[in-house]
Amino acid sequence: MMYLGDMDGVGITMAIGALRALAFVFDVLTFPVYVILQRPWRARALGRRVKAVIIATETESDNTDVSIDIKGNDNTNNSTEPSASVKAKPITQDTKSITYRSTTQPGKVHIQLVQEKIDTMAKMFDYVSKAYPNKRCLGTREILAEEDEVQKNGRVFKKYNMGDYKWKTFSEVNMLATNFGKGIRELGNEPGQNVAIFAETRAEWMIAAHGIFKQSIPLVTIYATLGDEAIAHGLNETEVTTVITSFDLMPKFKKILAMVPKVKTLIYMEDQLKKLDESGYKQGIEIIKFSEVLKRGANSQVVDVPPRSEDPAIIMYTSGSTGVPKGVILLHKNLIATLKAFCDSTDIYQDDVMIGFLPLAHVFELLVESVCLLTGVAIGYSSPLTMIDTASKIKKGTKGDATVLHPTCMTSVPLILDRISKSIQEKVSKGGPMKKVLFKFAYDYKVSWLRRGYSTPLIDRVVFGPIRALLGGRMRLILCGGAPLSPETHEQMNACLCATIIQGYGLTESTSCATVQDFYDKIYGRVGATTTVCDIKLVNWEEGNYRVTDKPFPRGEIILGGDNISAGYYKLSSKTDEDFTDVDGRRWFRTGDIGEIHPDGVVKIIDRKKDLVKLQAGEYVSLGKVEAQLKTCPLVDNICVYGDSSKQFCVALVVPNQQQLKELAAKKGVGSLSFEELCQSPEMEKVVIAELMEHGKKSKLEKFELPAAVKLVTEVWSPDMGLVTAAFKLKRKDIQERYKHEINRMYAS
Structure with missing residues (x-):
């Protein structure tokens, strides 16, 4: 995630060696204290506990309800044992669906x-x-x-x-x-x-x-x-x-x-x-x-x-x-x-x-x-124009809203966290050699201990304190929703902002409620288990080749059921009948999202029906998945991948990061061109394709999933342009219509 740039190799080795030696001595002296005070085994056990269980399976031949015996749970998270036991018929090869329910019991406010x-x-x-x-x-x-x-x-x-x-x-x-x-x-x-x-x-x-x-x-x-x-x-x-x-x-x-x-x-x-x-x-x-x-x-x-x-x-x-x-x-x-x-x-x-x-x-x-x-x-x-000290409407020398308010919690969407992440990387890359070494060492040191269940208060104060101060210095919890958050950004923001970022999943049709990540869950890329008021059903989607009998995890379309499910769409009865159903007194909504559910009951969103494109050779490409991975590339501020089922490859419209694009151009010897000229340069497009290919391979994308041609876009996509929603989700049809000539050119080339 972090990089050092060009530095003297001997100097780097000596600096890192000295830091490691110092850290080793510090760890030896303080480890017993941290073990006693932080009790990391408790956090690890809580993170591993079962959070949702199967309550029903449905096969091709019958509808089988499965009983669930919920044990007592005071919701204080003091128990490391699963809070539910299941008496379920084993999943067979002809199973059509599986239903999961939360093991968490209602808390004080709920009661x-x-x-x-x-x-x-x-x-x-x-x-x-x-x-x-x-x-x-x-x-x-x-x-x-x-x-x-x-x-x-x-x-x-x-x-x-x-x-x-x-x-x-x-x-x-x-x-x-x-x-x-x-x-x-x-x-x-x-x-x-x-x-x-x-x-x-x-x-x-x-x-x-x-x-x-x-x-x-x-x-x-x-x-x-x-x-x-x-x-x-x-x-x-x-x-x-x-x-x-x-x-x-x-x-x-x-x-x-x-x-x-x-x-x-x-x-x-x-x-x-x-x-x-x-x-x-x-x-x-x-x-x-x-x-x-x-x-x-x-x-x-x-x-x-x-x-x-x-x-x-x-x-x-x-x-x-x-x-x-x-x-x-x-x-x-x-x-x-x-x-x-x-x-x-x-x-x-x-x-x-x-x-x-x-x-x-x-x-x-x-x-x-x-x-x-x-x-x-x-x-x-607050507003984005006044939130931080350097916001566009804040007078120089005065304080932004966060510095005055000192908030402890906030909501965010992945795009905002991606921008903060890239801003941090950009500032580090512009720093001196020693600053880069110190930051990279501190980041790697903190992440390694976080994964073991420990916090690092000294590193937090000395190295990450200035970053945390951007949001007022007291931020402890950031709730993220609206779109998938990449695991890389999730882990980096947890470390650099010294706050816990909790990802959730929900839709307007489910009143924002479906799953919420557990506070102790440190496996990034997942959206949590189903909540106490909502059941999740996975249903086979044969066209996309997703089935609940898949190994190692059941996969399928996510259907949500509970009191949180909307009454339907206003004056759209046919669309309501298509997406909503009532079964045995419970309201269900068909989301169109594809998920897999892990043994601890936690959901991972892996695809979306409307984002799936079948290429000419028969390969399926999940446009959203590819975009989510490529957006973690420092070069990319935003990206829309397009696939034509009559073609053998995908193409992409890329909103590049100006600073990163200029630095890449200088590195590749493209010339001293303006940002607009670089975006028009066919040579620069080839350079960007190569960068995306390399980043995509590191992100474990298949070759056919990676765009074979790109168009560099100078304008930043914003809601008032009509190209992204207020939650900064791509409006694919509008983007494709606006850039249809560029898309045709990419395929023609």
Whole structure:
């Protein structure tokens, strides 16, 4: 992962030898202390324990239910024994499916929700506001001023001069949510009538959502980064008359309002410094400040209409990676089920602080933040523009949000962690020879001890402290979802950020809930075992040659079942019938993802039906798997692999890392060209192909899986371009359409 570059061989050998000798003496002197204090055998045993077991198998000839006897488990993770025993019919060669269930028992929060009969989001927030009335809940950083800052090249950028976080307590947030819900009713929105939120992640988003929940009004969520047509599609399909948005997004509606005739009211969350210019909007549209809705609600005599468990809470529009966004109907019981599961799967502490910045319109961020609310964890809001000290909107010499907030937990998507990983590698490669030697030695030393179950506090403080300080210095837990995280990035980020990164797997249709990686599981590349509220069924996919009888691990399409499964797609009954089924009172969803399940019950995602391409010679190529491996190459910032079934090879569109591409060009003697000129160079394309081939072989990809031609793309793919989703998943059809001429050229060559 780390490399030294060109250094004097004798100097390197001597430096490493001295470090090894010093480390050996240190280890001998401190090892007994570390053994006593850290007890690594316990962590190793917990990591190996069985986390899910087979409860049923289905064969070609019959449907056989298999009993499971769950033993007592207080969920404190003190036992190293499997917490379930199985009485199962052995898997035979004609088995069609296997069903797995978690061995974890419900935890304290889960049990409290059941005992208190909390089955809606409205009941949940009333409950926590009474449990933590004076504890800080939602925080927003104060913007003191926006100032001009002159750069070295003479250009002038607008930067924020920011103050401290301003906090609202749980009781204050609950009161504001109550007032907002009543204010929405005062504007004429009735229970059962959809209301949309189209805004960036911020405290007002969460306040508005809970206010709407309290009035039995379904909340329509739409990504702030979607294109105008996709936004209009969601608003028209759900027939909303009121849209809640933000000051920054209001100008978009000057165009969108012409496409959404039923929208009559725009509520906007105010900017801290600027006032809205209300000119230029469609005539007849009522524009209201967020604070005005709160005032109307505070003076309202409207009687609350609390929701029922089976009522729709959210119509959440997917980010549309495969076409037009679909509205997924999430019931209150779906959200509560996921809250129970996440609380059972993750250790949460009373003094935790979360930094919230991913889109709340994404089911993963919304549910993780809801877990924080349920457990009394404070949430401080941020954005990529202000998160760290060097962020683009932070005034030079002032602090980013993370440095001020000192969060202990956050959510992330793999793309963000990949970028941090490459940034670390880039900084190390630019350092002096001794700095490279020290960093590589410290990294290898730490990883070797982590794999044995030990922590390395001295190395963490001396070497990795500055990296950890980027996120405030207290980060202990990063929850990663939305796409597969490569094992290499996972291990490197665990080491360099001195935090535990937990990967999970879920979909909007399963309310973000399916599997969560165990805190003690150090086998990277897996997504954890099924949660306490959700069963996982593997079903044969004959076309892809995946079967539950495969050795060494059962493989097949993943089907999820439980109270977390959505009611279906909004106004898409045929698609709902295709993907969802009800069997014996349990709702199931066919994911399209292919998984294998290891003996300890942990899932590994190995393929996706829609990503599988059969080449002319008959080989199957998993485009997603190839992309995930090639994205770990330092040269690659993003990549989309394309396969034509009438051809014998794949091709790839590559967004290269500018610095890495220039360094590679200099190394290969291509010439002193600009980044744009390098991307146009046929000679550079050949060099990049060779690099990808070499990296792919190291990643154990087959020769036919590797792209035989590439096109270097100068533009960075972002959600507002419509080429990736808000969760940074590739929108293959849109990418292929945009670059169809380049794809044809690659195949022609």
